[in-house]
Amino acid sequence: xxxxxxxxxxxxxxxxxxxxxxxxxxxxxxxxxxxxxxxxxxxxxxxxxxxxxxxxxxxxxxxxxxxxxxxxxxxxxxxxxxxxxxxxxxxxxxxxxxxxxxxxxxxxxxxxxxxxxxxxxxxxxxxxxxxxxxxxxxxxxxxxxxxxxxxxxxxxxxxxxxxxxxxxxxxxxxxxxxxxxxxxxxxxxxxxxxxxxxxxxxxxxxxxxxxxxxxxxxxxxxxxxxxxxxxxxxxxxxxxxxxxxxxxxxxxxxxxxxxxxxxxxxxxxxxxxxxxxxxxxxxxxxxxxxxxxxxxxxxxxxxxxxxxxxxxxxxxxxxxxxxxxxxxxxxxxxxxxxxxxxxxxxxxxxxxxxxxxxxxxx
Numbered sequence: 001x002x003x004x005x006x007x008x009x010x011x012x013x014x015x016x017x018x019x020x021x022x023x024x025x026x027x028x029x030x031x032x033x034x035x036x037x038x039x040x041x042x043x044x045x046x047x048x049x050x051x052x053x054x055x056x057x058x059x060x061x062x063x064x065x066x067x068x069x070x071x072x073x074x075x076x077x078x079x080x081x082x083x084x085x086x087x088x089x090x091x092x093x094x095x096x097x098x099x100x101x102x103x104x105x106x107x108x109x110x111x112x113x114x115x116x117x118x119x120x121x122x123x124x125x126x127x128x129x130x131x132x133x134x135x136x137x138x139x140x141x142x143x144x145x146x147x148x149x150x151x152x153x154x155x156x157x158x159x160x161x162x163x164x165x166x167x168x169x170x171x172x173x174x175x176x177x178x179x180x181x182x183x184x185x186x187x188x189x190x191x192x193x194x195x196x197x198x199x200x201x202x203x204x205x206x207x208x209x210x211x212x213x214x215x216x217x218x219x220x221x222x223x224x225x226x227x228x229x230x231x232x233x234x235x236x237x238x239x240x241x242x243x244x245x246x247x248x249x250x251x252x253x254x255x256x257x258x259x260x261x262x263x264x265x266x267x268x269x270x271x272x273x274x275x276x277x278x279x280x281x282x283x284x285x286x287x288x289x290x291x292x293x294x295x296x297x298x299x300x301x302x303x304x305x306x307x308x309x310x311x312x313x314x315x316x317x318x319x320x321x322x323x324x325x326x327x328x329x330x331x332x333x334x335x336x337x338x339x340x341x342x343x344x345x346x347x348x349x350x351x352x353x354x355x356x357x358x359x360x361x362x
Contacts, residue, residue, distance in 0.1 A: 040090030042354055043313040047281045047320060050084035054345035055095060056130030061344075063139055063148070064126055068119060070329040070343035077279045080323045080343065085350045088285070092353050093360060097131025101153040103360065104192070108156045112188060113197030114163040116258045119341055120195070121146075121159040123348035124355075128157070145187065160187055163201040163210070166233040174212030176220065179232040185240045194245075195312070195355065196237070197255040199294050200340060202230045227297055234301040242306045252309045253355060254302065257295045259287075259319040262339045267322055275339035278323040287319035310358055314351050321347045 058069045066072060085092065111121040125148045129137065138149045146159045167181040188194055201210065203226055214221045216232055241252055264272035266289030267282055282288075295315045302309055318324075324347040326338040342348050 040087055042087045042090065042092060042357060043317060044089075044285065045085060045087040045317070046283060046285045047083040047317075048086045049082055051082060053084055054081040055349050056126050056345055058126075058345060060133065061126035061129055063129075064122060064344060065118075067331045068122055068326070068341065068344040070326055070346075073329040073331075073333070075327075075329040075343065079279050080281075080321075081345055083281055083321075085317055085353070093357050095127060095131075095353055095356055097128045099360065100128065100356065101132070101150055101155050104153070104155050106154045107192040108158060108190070109193040109195070110158040110160060110188060110191045111195045111197070112160045112162055112165070112184075113195075113255070114161070114199075114201050115341060116200065116255070117195070117197045118159060118161065119344070120197070120255065120348045120351050121148075121157065123344055123346075124352045125157055126344060127349060127352060158191075160184065163198065164233055165196065165198050165237045168211055173220075175210065176213045176215050177211035177229070177233075179214065179216045179229060180236055182236050182240050185244060189244060191250055193251050193253070193359065195253045195255060197258075198233070198237075199230065199257045199298075200260075202226050202233075202294075227293060230294060231297050231301060234298065235304075238301050238305045238309075241309060245307055247308050251359070252307070253358070254298065254309055254311050255351065256311060256313045256315040257292050257298065258340070258342075259292060259315060260340050261319075261322045261325055264322075274327075274337060275322055275325040276327045276337060278325075278327070280323050282320040282322065284320070287316055289319065291315075292319075312351060312354055312358075314354065317350065318347055 058064055058071050111117045111124075128150070129135075132150070135150055135152060138147075138151060140147050140149075144161045146161075148157045149155065162184045164177065165182065165184065167178045167183050169176045169178050169181065204210070214224045214229060216224070216229075245252060261267075261275040261278070264270060264274060266287075268288050272278065292315050295313075299311065302311055321342075324342050326341050326343055328334040328337055329343065330336060330338045330341070332338070
């Protein structure tokens with residue numbers, strides 16, 4: 001009798017723990033309960049080496065854009081793939097593609113923003129595909145909207161490319177960045193989850209600047225302080241959320257400002273110049289270069305809102321990952337060093353682990 005009880009107990013433990021590599025919903029739910037009880041700030045922590053990483057293989061994700069596939073583009077060092085974000089006072093729930101698809105059956109999730117949103121969207125779809133590699137999926141693109149769907153679960157993961165969130169209007173005088181117009185909002189209605197992002201395009205000048213004039217209310221300017229313009233544009237977006245979003249049916253997230261590692265003096269290594277040849281993260285919990293002023297603007301706008309928006313505060317944890325950028329392993333190779341976007345697998349996978357933790361806990 002005692003031996004039989006022992007065998008049943010061992011079997012129960014085995015079931016709860018799961019076979020290595022499988023999705024175990026019970027494990028995830030227990031981790032989420034611990035996360036709730038502790039009131040953990042998941043954005044405070046450090047990067048730790050984890051031999052079980054990465055979460056997927058870039059060569060096994062058939063729809064991963066080559067521009068993000070650093071290994072396919074010749075990157076040979078692999079240590080950047082082996083780091084996991086460890087919050088200071090809790091553990092993140094383990095990602096379960098099956099658990100996510102079951103809980104979000106029939107739902108639509110949309111990422112809205114610039115190419116960093118594309119980076120995150122591609123990461124999320126690759127993570128899901130890795131956990132269900134044999135599941136059928138569809139991919140479609142209509143104008144500025146790309147849609148990835150798992151038909152068996154009727155789950156759609158969408159991307160709307162909208163670099164500023166507010167509108168750029170073409171007139172005879174040129175392209176006008178209208179800080180008070182947000183016509184793209186018509187495409188965001190009816191979503192179950194919205195994940196917004198904007199900042200990088202606000203800083204561009206010269207040939208990379210995609211507007212000629214800035215309009216605020218009834219006045220038009222040749223240029224404007226970019227932080228001022230950013231705040232005005234974000235305020236228009238915030239007013240749209242406060243007026244048009246029902247928090248009972250739509251959850252809203254805003255991805256914090258993704259850092260650029262174009263100046264190695266920020267992390268105390270002036271000889272490195274930029275993100276090239278960086279193979280390891282900073283192992284502390286704070287970034288020597290200090291806070292990002294754009295993040296302060298974003299947080300200021302979010303505090304003024306009446307509707308709930310969860311900030312995915314990825315700025316500091318991403319700043320510690322000077323090793324994770326595309327560098328010279330994108331489309332342009334060494335002729336086009338990219339210290340803005342991220343290799344996949346890589347840092348955006350952690351952004352999605354954080355998003356997953358918030359989505360699943362409710």
